[in-house]
Amino acid sequence: MTTLKLSQIGELSLLEQIRKNFKKKSKNIIVGIGDDAAVVKPIDKNLVVTTDMMVEGVHFDLGFITPYQLGFKLISVNVSDIYAMGGRPYYLLLNIAVNKKTKKIFIDKLFDGVKDALNLYDTFLIGGDLSDTNIGMALSATLIGYAKRHIKRSGANIGDRIYVTGYLGDSACGLEILKRIKKPAPLESKERRAKSTEQRAMSKGSTLYALRSTLFKLGLPWNIVEPLLRRHLLPEARNPKSFIRSATSMIDISDGLLIDLWRLCDESKVGARIYIENIPLSFELKRAASYLGISPMKLALSGGEDYELLFTVPIKKKVKAICIGEITKSERVIVDSSGKERPFIAKGYQHFG
Ligand code: ADP
Ligand code: MG
Numbered sequence: 001m002t003t004l005k006l007s008q009i010g011e012l013s014l015l016e017q018i019r020k021n022f023k024k025k026s027k028n029i030i031v032g033i034g035d036d037a038a039v040v041k042p043i044d045k046n047l048v049v050t051t052d053m054m055v056e057g058v059h060f061d062l063g064f065i066t067p068y069q070l071g072f073k074l075i076s077v078n079v080s081d082i083y084a085m086g087g088r089p090y091y092l093l094l095n096i097a098v099n100k101k102t103k104k105i106f107i108d109k110l111f112d113g114v115k116d117a118l119n120l121y122d123t124f125l126i127g128g129d130l131s132d133t134n135i136g137m138a139l140s141a142t143l144i145g146y147a148k149r150h151i152k153r154s155g156a157n158i159g160d161r162i163y164v165t166g167y168l169g170d171s172a173c174g175l176e177i178l179k180r181i182k183k184p185a186p187l188e189s190k191e192r193r194a195k196s197t198e199q200r201a202m203s204k205g206s207t208l209y210a211l212r213s214t215l216f217k218l219g220l221p222w223n224i225v226e227p228l229l230r231r232h233l234l235p236e237a238r239n240p241k242s243f244i245r246s247a248t249s250m251i252d253i254s255d256g257l258l259i260d261l262w263r264l265c266d267e268s269k270v271g272a273r274i275y276i277e278n279i280p281l282s283f284e285l286k287r288a289a290s291y292l293g294i295s296p297m298k299l300a301l302s303g304g305e306d307y308e309l310l311f312t313v314p315i316k317k318k319v320k321a322i323c324i325g326e327i328t329k330s331e332r333v334i335v336d337s338s339g340k341e342r343p344f345i346a347k348g349y350q351h352f353g
Contacts (some may be wrong), residue, residue: 006107007100011130014107020116022125023109029091029126038126040091044251045146048087052078056136067106068188069233070139071113077254078143079121080237081305084252086244087147089121094128095140097217100135116189120236138162139189151240151311155249156268156327160312163321167282168257169289169296172303174232176292177225178264180218185229186210218289224284235307243311243319256302260310262332268312271332273341274325301334301344 004220006014015033023034025188037080052072063075075092082089094114098107118125142232155200186207187193212222251264257279265272281296289296313319325335333341335350 004104005100006098006102006104006236009104014104014130015242016126018111018128021115024124024126026090026124028196029124032124032126033128037278038091038093040126040144043146045148046150047084048085048145048147048150049142050078050081050085050145051140051142052081053138053140055138059272062137062184064184065233066173066184066186067109068113069184071110071115072117072189073113074141075114075117075121075123075137075143076235077239078141078308079117079123080235080252080254080309082145083141083237083240084250085145085147086149086151086250087145089143089145091122091124091126091144092118093142093144094125095131095142096128097131097133097138100132101133101138107344111190112192116192119191120189140217141284149244151244151247151250151265152165153249153251153264154248154269156264156270156312157248157314158270159315160248160327160329161315161323162261162272162274162325162327163243163311163313163319163323164253164280165240165309165321166306167280167285167300168253168306168308169285169300170228170231170282171235171298171305171307172232172299173285173288173294174228174230175294175303176294176299177215177220177228177288177304178232180292181211182213183207183211185233187226187230187233189234210340221286224287226290227282227284232305234303237307238309240309240311243313243321246313246317246319247311248314250309253306253308253310255303255304257306257310258301258344259346264310264312265327265332268327271330272325273327273328273331273333273335274344275335278324279335280322293352 019033029042079089251260254261278301285296334344
């Protein structure tokens with residue numbers, strides 16, 4: 001069963017399985033998977049639409065990520081964009097190009113990851129497309145959401161405080177660890193883990209057990225490494241609900257704090273002053289980075305894929321998030337712990353760069 005290839009089961013039976021697995025569960029979905037197009041009931045808010053591609057060899061390497069994680073991450077990345085606009089995700093369209101020699105179990109795991117993430121964000125798969133490909137795999141997701149009031153990158157005002165929703169650099173550190181262990185870490189969502197596989201996964205002779213021993217020999221205990229790998233492999237998008245009424249501008253940190261702050265500043269036509277001492281670094285990041293001999297601050301400032309939200313709030317408003325600096329007229333500087341200012345430039349990942 002586990003060795004079945006896609007070419008042996010065919011597109012139709014795969015579609016039938018997807019259809020059964022993702023039967024509509026919302027009263028607003030009038031026609032779900034299975035017809036020529038989906039039909040959904042509109043509601044009295046603005047539509048927010050985003051799409052993201054993940055390409056093998058560019059965005060992911062199957063030597064580092066499991067199909068389950070790939071599915072989960074694709075959804076989180078898209079949800080993060082909807083949240084960053086102040087929206088709430090509802091409907092997903094999913095396009096997959098994959099080689100027909102791919103094992104069926106690979107696609108099953110991919111869809112398990114998609115399903116777990118969709119449940120996490122209370123979002124529904126309503127359609128998509130499948131295609132054979134001779135080269136690497138590619139995934140593309142389109143997510144449709146609603147926003148009562150959308151928040152753009154361009155609304156920051158001089159004097160606004162700059163906030164982030166959580167620790168930075170953890171995901172980049174997780175990737176550094178993966179590069180050293182050179183194999184996927186078989187983590188699954190907390191819910192799925194609790195339900196089934198944990199005991200099996202932790203037994204002697206399992207991949208997870210072997211991984212833990214490898215890491216232990218490198219001086220990296222599992223309780224330090226696990227949350228960092230999780231942040232990279234199974235990121236969870238941050239819901240802005242609690243501060244949405246106060247935010248003047250917002251962006252999600254996908255390419256790195258400095259480059260994404262730079263983008264927000266460009267759009268708002270302002271500058272920014274951030275304080276090194278206020279950048280939130282997790283205990284795990286500090287521990288692991290020192291073992292790996294890399295600067296945790298560098299990972300926090302320039303490492304990508306944290307999917308925390310970066311937003312601005314007028315000085316008088318209080319929100320529950322971490323204040324890292326303030327919006328200035330035009331200068332873009334970092335203040336170090338001795339109070340010295342130095343200009344920063346946008347550093348992070350750029351395609352075609
Ligand atoms: P068409 O030939 O009209 O494009 P398909 O045979 O590709 O139709 O798709 C049949 C149904 O299955 C449609 O409802 C489509 O949205 C859905 N579907 C196809 N691929 C996927 C996918 N990867 N994920 C979810 N739904 C899919
Ligand atoms: Mg089609």
